[in-house]
Amino acid sequence: MSEILRCQAVERSFTEGEISVTVLQQLGFSLQAGERIAIVGSSGSGKSTLLQLLGGLDSPTQGKVSLMGQDFQGLSQAERGHLRNRHLGFIYQFHHLLAEFTALENVCMPLLIRGDKPASAEAKASALLTEVGLGQRLQHKPGELSGGERQRAAVARALVTNPACVLADEPTGNLDQQTANQVYDTMLQLNQANNTSLVMVTHDLKLAERMDKIYRLENGRLVQT
Amino acid sequence: MYLTEAARSLYATKQRTILALVGIVIGIGSVIALVSIGNIVSEEAAKEFRALGTDVITIAMRSPDKEDMRKPRLYRQIAKVLSCVDSIAPHSKIYLDIDNENEDELVLIGSDQGFYDFARFQLSAGRFVNSLDAERPYAVLGAEVAQVLNLSGTPDQLIGQEIEIKGQMVTIIGVLKPFMPLTAVDIEPDISLFMPLKWLLALDSSRQISSSVARTQAQTDTAVCAEKVEQYFKRRIPGVQTEVTTAKELIANMRKQADMLSVLLTAIGSISLVVGGVGIMNIMLVSVSERKQEIGIRRALGAKRKDIRYQFLTESLLLSLLGGFLGVALSVITTYYVAQYNAWEFFVSWQAVFFGAGISAGIGVFFGFIPAHQAAKLDPIQALRGE
Numbered sequence A: 001m002s003e004i005l006r007c008q009a010v011e012r013s014f015t016e017g018e019i020s021v022t023v024l025q026q027l028g029f030s031l032q033a034g035e036r037i038a039i040v041g042s043s044g045s046g047k048s049t050l051l052q053l054l055g056g057l058d059s060p061t062q063g064k065v066s067l068m069g070q071d072f073q074g075l076s077q078a079e080r081g082h083l084r085n086r087h088l089g090f091i092y093q094f095h096h097l098l099a100e101f102t103a104l105e106n107v108c109m110p111l112l113i114r115g116d117k118p119a120s121a122e123a124k125a126s127a128l129l130t131e132v133g134l135g136q137r138l139q140h141k142p143g144e145l146s147g148g149e150r151q152r153a154a155v156a157r158a159l160v161t162n163p164a165c166v167l168a169d170e171p172t173g174n175l176d177q178q179t180a181n182q183v184y185d186t187m188l189q190l191n192q193a194n195n196t197s198l199v200m201v202t203h204d205l206k207l208a209e210r211m212d213k214i215y216r217l218e219n220g221r222l223v224q225t
Numbered sequence B: 001m002y003l004t005e006a007a008r009s010l011y012a013t014k015q016r017t018i019l020a021l022v023g024i025v026i027g028i029g030s031v032i033a034l035v036s037i038g039n040i041v042s043e044e045a046a047k048e049f050r051a052l053g054t055d056v057i058t059i060a061m062r063s064p065d066k067e068d069m070r071k072p073r074l075y076r077q078i079a080k081v082l083s084c085v086d087s088i089a090p091h092s093k094i095y096l097d098i099d100n101e102n103e104d105e106l107v108l109i110g111s112d113q114g115f116y117d118f119a120r121f122q123l124s125a126g127r128f129v130n131s132l133d134a135e136r137p138y139a140v141l142g143a144e145v146a147q148v149l150n151l152s153g154t155p156d157q158l159i160g161q162e163i164e165i166k167g168q169m170v171t172i173i174g175v176l177k178p179f180m181p182l183t184a185v186d187i188e189p190d191i192s193l194f195m196p197l198k199w200l201l202a203l204d205s206s207r208q209i210s211s212s213v214a215r216t217q218a219q220t221d222t223a224v225c226a227e228k229v230e231q232y233f234k235r236r237i238p239g240v241q242t243e244v245t246t247a248k249e250l251i252a253n254m255r256k257q258a259d260m261l262s263v264l265l266t267a268i269g270s271i272s273l274v275v276g277g278v279g280i281m282n283i284m285l286v287s288v289s290e291r292k293q294e295i296g297i298r299r300a301l302g303a304k305r306k307d308i309r310y311q312f313l314t315e316s317l318l319l320s321l322l323g324g325f326l327g328v329a330l331s332v333i334t335t336y337y338v339a340q341y342n343a344w345e346f347f348v349s350w351q352a353v354f355f356g357a358g359i360s361a362g363i364g365v366f367f368g369f370i371p372a373h374q375a376a377k378l379d380p381i382q383a384l385r386g387e
Helices: A047-054 A077-087 A103-114 A118-132 A148-157 A176-192 B002-012 B015-051 B072-077 B113-121 B196-204 B222-236 B248-292 B294-298 B306-339 B349-375 B380-385
Strands: A003-016 A019-032 A036-040 A064-066 A088-091 A165-167 A197-201 A213-218 A220-223 B056-062 B085-097 B105-111 B124-128 B138-141 B162-165 B169-176 B192-196 B211-216 B241-246
Touching: A003 A047, A003 A197, A019 A047, A019 A064, A019 A197, A019 A220, A019 B113, A047 A064, A047 A165, A047 A197, A064 B294, A077 A088, A077 A103, A077 B306, A088 A148, A103 A148, A118 A148, A118 B056, A148 A165, A165 A176, A165 B349, A176 A197, A176 B015, A197 B241, B002 B192, B015 B248, B015 B306, B015 B349, B056 B222, B056 B248, B085 B113, B085 B124, B085 B196, B105 B113, B105 B196, B124 B380, B169 B192, B169 B306, B192 B196, B222 B241, B222 B248, B241 B248, B248 B294, B248 B306, B294 B306, B306 B349
Parallel strands: A036 A197, A036 A213, A088 A165, A165 A197, B105 B192, B138 B169
Antiparallel strands: A003 A019, A003 A064, A213 A220, B056 B211, B056 B241, B085 B105, B085 B211, B124 B169, B138 B192, B162 B169
16 A cells, blocks of 8 residues: 655744644644545534645644645645645535536546646546436536535545545535435545545544544544544 | 646636626727727828828917908909918808707808818709809808708708708708818818808807818928918908818827827726736636635646646636627627727728737736736635635
């Protein structure tokens, strides 16, 4: 297995005026290709902050985060964007699909940002949406889809670039149990089919137990359970 | 990609887009319409002088000695005294209010054959007045006068009919064909009645012959001749105030006035453009503020800052170009109807159209840059939270 993501002695503090709060300290772990990990913890424990650091959207106060062997710290904003687009997918608790665009166009977006031709992007997006059960909903806008359908479209958007790793921030937190299971199953199927690594922040311990490893974030430190 | 997304985004906020367009449409529309109308007016003036010739001198006079100013002979003699003058047409005019539903106004012009020759009128029927008509109550109608006076019949049938003017019965002896306005002497032949000069002077003992038009001989320096004409009148009528203007000076004055008007109106139009541009900037700033989360998502999906900048810049550019296009359409329609109303020949100034398109594109880039830059430099995490 090759290493996809690595965290080394990561610390993240936020300073406001004279007050400094350390949210994450001495975090370290690595993620291999196809590996699935869950990060659990109470609200405000820093789970989302960790995910943002892993995605290169934020920078650690100390330590380093590297994706595909490249340290985010040493990259410009444009290079980080390029790296994210090539190797990462994001899924959020709230689907974050763009309301004015159809499901197909939303899923095409990362490919178009990458510079793919529209026809090629549409073919890939259409195939993946069909795979997640939205083949009949390609031209529907997010407002015309159910909660589960929106989240499945968001899963398709995260995976359409065939990324090495998907970072999911409570992807089923806004869904009922049955729908959450369906979305979760879809994510795992795609993870296995494409050997995509998965980092999932969740409150749902039952879902977390279906992952390869579970880490608990407590007092800013990551503990494997 | 940017263009489709920009169009989609503008369409999604239709009401706001339309409001943002109003300023730019009015700005571009007014600037182009004003420039086009100015060009048409200049062309119409040039057309008049091409028809009349540039060997024309207009003479306006005022004198405290009323008697001298009432003698047509004094004017006609100039052609004999000054070799540079080919012919002269003294005339006088009175405005005549018509009591009809449109409250039309006609003009009585006291003149003679000289004026007919000068203007190169053409008759539909009958003949023009001449000096032999003396004080006889005769009238030659401009092309639209019969309609204003509610007279029926063909031009031939109008000859011999009598109409009441200033309490006197006047016989129609001729009808003119339609003729362009004579800006040089401020006369619109189509709404004028041409009557013997002496008849008009006899109406009012205080009336003077205050204006004349003269034509110079071929191969003569018109400016030198104008100077001689001025000296002639000053010698013959002591104390007279004269204003002698050559066609070239008239054209230059008209151009100067048109240029000044264009500058003034363009300045006003430019203010509208700036206001329109600020409107676009305002709308784009609101758009950036409302779409922070979208910006965050795009950044998370790998969009670079320049992608976000181009996206918003494309949106403001598209918005202003759309405004420019509608403004150009508005200006063409406005210019068309103004030209129709004034019976001018309509044409579109393509320079003005390209100028409008260029200006609107410039406004889009200039006023869209700050919002686009703000969007591009948003922190993706804060943007994702919609903060």
